[in-house]
Amino acid sequence: MRRDEIDQDLRALAFDFFYWFSRFEFALKEKRFLKNDAIGARAEPDWDKFVSAYRAAYALTPAGKALLDEKPRRQIVGDPDHSFEDVPFSPNTADLDRVVAYAKTVRNNLFHGGKHGHDQWDDTARMRRLLGLVITVLAELAALGEFGGDYDRTY
Template sequence: MRHHDIDQDMRNLAFDFFYWFSRFEFALKERRFLKNEVIGARADPSWDKFAKAHRAAYVVSPAAKALLAEKPRRQIVGDPEHDFENLTFSPNTAELDKVVAYAKAVRNNLFHGGKHGHDQWDAPARMRRLLKLTITVLAELAALGDFGGDYDRFY
């Protein structure tokens, strides 16, 4: 999709997605879900620690089921062009871990992934579905983590 082909609705949706994704990662850091807790270390959010802490309480929502069904793919190195592959999970992978992996794949593909010539990411209708579903799932995960104002900025 070329810049001049992106309609205002898609621009707004992409902005909303990045806004809520960044708020979620901010909330992860504020709630001490960090990759490294050593004083002076970079404050990188740990989705894995969040998932581990909330697996038992997680209930898959309709939006999460739809995101799981959409199966966002990840970009891989190809020869000569990059390609996309399905994410694979072990049989005992918790649903929350899958939902988190797919939400991160949507973010990575939108921000870093290929936007040309691929049947998945050059399709505006699919992009809209993935963005809307992930925005909904992020709000649900923020509620699960009781992130409150750290997520929605209502203090």
């Protein structure tokens, strides 16, 4: 998809997606879900700690199920061209682990991945679905983690 072919609605949705994704990662840090909590360490969000803390409490929502059904794919190194593959999960992977993995896959693909040549990248209807689903899922996860104003900026 070329930049000049992206309509204003999709641009706005992509902005909202990045906004809410960054707010969620900010909230992770504020709630001390950190890769390293030593004083002076870089403040990096740790999604795995969040998933471990809330795995048992998470109930799959309609948006979460829809995201799982969409099965976002991840980009892999190819020779000569990169390609996409399914995100691998073991048979007993918990719903929260899969939902978070797919949310992060959508972020990675939008920010870093397949800008050409992939049959689903130029499918704007699919991109709208994926972005909207992840935005909804992030709000649900923020509620689950009781992120409050750290997520939605209502202090």
